[in-house]
């Protein structure tokens with residue numbers, strides 16, 4: 710049995726064509742089904758539906774053989790024990806620093822002022838600001854980061870931006886890009902050795918689809 714860990718939403722939607730190319734069709738739609746284990750048209754392939762941030766944990770521990778996770782999630786997780794053979798170039802966005810309109814971020818950077826930064830991505834943010842030699846107080850949030858500068862919880866946020874409409878709607882502006890983000894295929898290293906006959910063709914097919922798109 711091959712188990713693939715996916716999250717609902719954009720990653721699931723953008724993974725369907727990749728699965729289809731590998732001849733895998735889910736028997737149910739996780740958006741409407743409450744099942745967390747979804748069978749497929751292939752008797753020996755199943756999907757498990759987990760939170761996006763939990764995908765690396767399932768794969769690292771061998772509870773799933775394969776998974777698809779954003780680079781944001783993988784950076785926070787650290788990637789230990791995971792083989793990352795392929796950038797799938799799906800669910801793309803950018804990890805950005807954003808502040809309230811009119812906030813003098815450049816001035817703070819120049820003067821070395823201590824900044825309060827709210828984010829779900831504490832590790833990524835810590836490394837980014839340390840790399841710039843900036844002193845920051847990090848405030849861990851679990852969502853709706855955009856609110857923090859509006860109510861005085863933080864001077865800046867580190868968050869993902871795709872269209873920019875969430876920032877605009879909240880009178881925030883992006884002031885710095887930390888890194889471009891896309892989703893990667895992750896593979897349990899032991900599973901790759903033990904089940905290579907089943908796993909390698911899936912990796913190869915995904916790679917073909919990704920390369921055809923560019």
Ligand code: PRT
Nearest residue numbers: 718719761779780781800801802869870871872873874875
């Ligand atoms: O939603 P949930 O709390 O269950 O978990 P999650 O947010 O981790 O999962 P999900 O499904 O929302 O995102 C899964 C992955 O998609 C992330 O790990 C990213 O790699 C990727 N991705 C791509 C994004 C976005 N684009 C994105 N725009 N993840 C989140 N966003 C959010 C962003 O945080 C911000 O709140 O969308 C908002 C901004 O979007 P724009 O279009 O207004 O700029």
Ligand code: MG
Nearest residue numbers: 718719761852
């Ligand atoms: Mg989300």
